[in-house]
Each structure stands twice: as C-alpha cells, then as structure tokens.
Amino acid sequence: MEKQLPIVAFLYDFDKTLCTTDMQDYAFIPSLGMTPAEFWAEANGFGRANRIDGILAYMYTMLREAEKKNLPFTRADLVEKGRGIVLFPGVADWFRRINAFGERQGVRVEHYIISSGLREIIEGCGLGSEFKEIYASEFYYDDRGRPVWPKLAVNFTAKTQFVYRINKGVLDVSDDKTLNDSMPDDSKRVPFTNMIYMGDGLSDVPCMKMMRSYGGQAIAVYQGANRVGVEDLLAKGRVDFIFPADYREGTALDATVKNILRKMAISDRLWEENTQQLRAIGGDVLPNQVGLF
Known part of the structure; x- marks a missing residue:
C-alpha cells in the first residue's frame, strides 16, 4: 500500500487576513444604503442592549435591515455579494504555490477557513474550492433559499472547536460524539505541530494561543491600520511571526512560510525514522513534536 504523505494544515481567518476589510463591507452593507460604520454601530449596539452574542447580533441585523428596505436576502444573493471581495496581493495564486511547494517537501498541504464572517459570501469570492472545509x-435556508435560522455562529472563542476538529479529522460540525471521544495522539489526522494559523488580530488570539501551546505556528498579518496591534501580539508572545499582508512569491511572508513547511517536513521524517527504530526494539512510540529532535 502506498505510504500516505504527512498533512500540514493552514488555518485562516478571512476578514483582514485574506481580504482587505470585513466581507460585508464590500457589497452587502452598501446595498442597504448604509456605511460600514453605521451598520456595525447598529449591530454592536443591538447586541449589547439585548445581551446577544455579537455574531448572532450582526446576522440578525443583516436580516432586519434587508427586510426594512425590502431588499432580496437569499443564499444566492449573499454568494453574489462575495464577488466584490478584494483579496490581498498574491492570495489568488497562494494556494496553488504553497501546495506545490509542500509536495516538493514531501507533505500534503490542506487549507481551512475559521471565520466569524459568512460562509455564503466566502463561497462567492472565488476561493471556495481551495479549502478542504x-x-x-x-x-x-428554506427551499426557496430564504434564511430562517442561524445554522452556525462562529464567535472568537468558538473558533478553537474547529482546530480540534481538524486535529482529529472530525470535520462534520454535527458530530460532537466523535470529536469528544478519546483518541491517541499518534492516530490524530493532523498533529498540532503540523498546523499554521494565520490571522490579523485579537479575535484570533484563542487559536493563536493553541498553536503556541501545542507546537504549531501562529502568524499575524497586518495593514498599516493594525500594525501596532499585531506588533503588540508579537511583543507579548501571542504569535510567532508578523508580516505585511502580502502573499506574493518572494515576500517575507512567503519565505517564512516555506521555511516552516521545510521544518515540519524534516520533523515528520525524523519522527518516522525514530518510530521505526523504536518499534524494531519494542519501545514506546512518542507523539510527533516539532521540537523533539
């Protein structure tokens, strides 16, 4: 049987990580005749006044404002709104390049989104097929494509659940039992040490902390407006690296990510060699850890 390549998983926030601002700001909010500042003030004020989770509050505000203005609000309409998203330089071909580089290093690269934004809008931006999940x-939605209930609300702390799902390979959000079942470290589909989380700020800290605690890598990207914030994350040891949000080949971000992939690939090979030797003498196999060798 052909040996399976080790998996390296990239986990991305979306807004201000892969695209330049909040995804609703490009097309949806202007369609309401509102500015982003007006919409978010309304959504956040509504959430605070009624003690509603901030993600559920903005989802409800989207529905309410569209209804007040008699605007169409269907799944297809939200997907269409995603076509106006502006990606950072190099993002469009980033996935192809990183996949090919990983393959040359002897690992299989997978990409995942973990975002508080809307899946429907992300699907419309043209990158949907790049992600495993x-x-x-x-x-x-009902059978006419109209929203009738929140299906999933991903707030900042809930993001960590999906890191565990990727780790164990339990990707179905309705499967909580398997997610919570005990599983030996050496049988988990993607070790934490083979994960790279990429975000832009405080909303990503819970996932970044997981990476730092369990041996993965945390990267924060920035534009001019949030540079001070990510520099603070680096100074406080909450991320491993910070870079301008430029994904083009040859940038500092591109070079460091490739070095991380090289390190992970070498660690996997050394772990495999160590495992074979331990099994040959009847020893205990240790979980794969980047810093083990």
Missing part, C-alpha cells in the same frame, strides 16, 4: 457563520 470552510468553518464560518452561516444561515439555514
């Missing part, structure tokens, strides 16, 4: 807030 998109974990993002989402509506449940």
Whole structure:
C-alpha cells in the first residue's frame, strides 16, 4: 500500500487576513444604503442592549435591515455579494504555490477557513474550492433559499472547536460524539505541530494561543491600520511571526512560510525514522513534536 504523505494544515481567518476589510463591507452593507460604520454601530449596539452574542447580533441585523428596505436576502444573493471581495496581493495564486511547494517537501498541504464572517459570501469570492472545509457563520435556508435560522455562529472563542476538529479529522460540525471521544495522539489526522494559523488580530488570539501551546505556528498579518496591534501580539508572545499582508512569491511572508513547511517536513521524517527504530526494539512510540529532535 502506498505510504500516505504527512498533512500540514493552514488555518485562516478571512476578514483582514485574506481580504482587505470585513466581507460585508464590500457589497452587502452598501446595498442597504448604509456605511460600514453605521451598520456595525447598529449591530454592536443591538447586541449589547439585548445581551446577544455579537455574531448572532450582526446576522440578525443583516436580516432586519434587508427586510426594512425590502431588499432580496437569499443564499444566492449573499454568494453574489462575495464577488466584490478584494483579496490581498498574491492570495489568488497562494494556494496553488504553497501546495506545490509542500509536495516538493514531501507533505500534503490542506487549507481551512475559521471565520466569524459568512460562509455564503466566502463561497462567492472565488476561493471556495481551495479549502478542504470552510468553518464560518452561516444561515439555514428554506427551499426557496430564504434564511430562517442561524445554522452556525462562529464567535472568537468558538473558533478553537474547529482546530480540534481538524486535529482529529472530525470535520462534520454535527458530530460532537466523535470529536469528544478519546483518541491517541499518534492516530490524530493532523498533529498540532503540523498546523499554521494565520490571522490579523485579537479575535484570533484563542487559536493563536493553541498553536503556541501545542507546537504549531501562529502568524499575524497586518495593514498599516493594525500594525501596532499585531506588533503588540508579537511583543507579548501571542504569535510567532508578523508580516505585511502580502502573499506574493518572494515576500517575507512567503519565505517564512516555506521555511516552516521545510521544518515540519524534516520533523515528520525524523519522527518516522525514530518510530521505526523504536518499534524494531519494542519501545514506546512518542507523539510527533516539532521540537523533539
């Protein structure tokens, strides 16, 4: 049987990580005749006044404002709104390049989204097929494509659940039993040490902390407006690296990610060699850890 390549998983936030601002700001909010500042003030104020989770509050505000203005609000309409998203330089071909580089190093690269934004809008931006799974807030729709209930709300701390799902290979959000079943470390599909989380700020800290605690890598990207914030994350040891949000080949971000992939690939090979020797003498196999060798 052909040996399976080790998997390296990239986990991305979306807004201000792969695209330049909140995804609703490009097309949806302007369609309401509102500015982003007006919409988010309304959504956040509504959430605070009624003690509603901030993600559920903005989802409800989207529905309410569209209804007040008699605007169409269907799944297809939200997907169409995603076509206006502006990606950072190099993002469009980033996945192809990183996949090919990983293959040359002897690992299989997978990409995942973990976002508080809307899955429907992400699907419309043209990148949907690049991801093994998109974990993002989402509506449940009736047979005419109209939203009738929140299907998934991904707030900042809930993001960590999806890191565990990727780790164990339990990707179905309705499967909580398997997610919580005990599983030996050496049988988990993607070790934490083979994960790279990429985000842009405080909303990503819970996932970044997981990476730092369990041996993965945490990267924060920035534009001019949030540079000070990510520099603070680096100074406080909450991320491993910070870079301008430029994904083009040859940038500092591109070079460091490739070095991380090289390190992970070498660690996997050394772990495999160590495992073979331990099994030959009847010893105990240790979980794969980047810093083990």
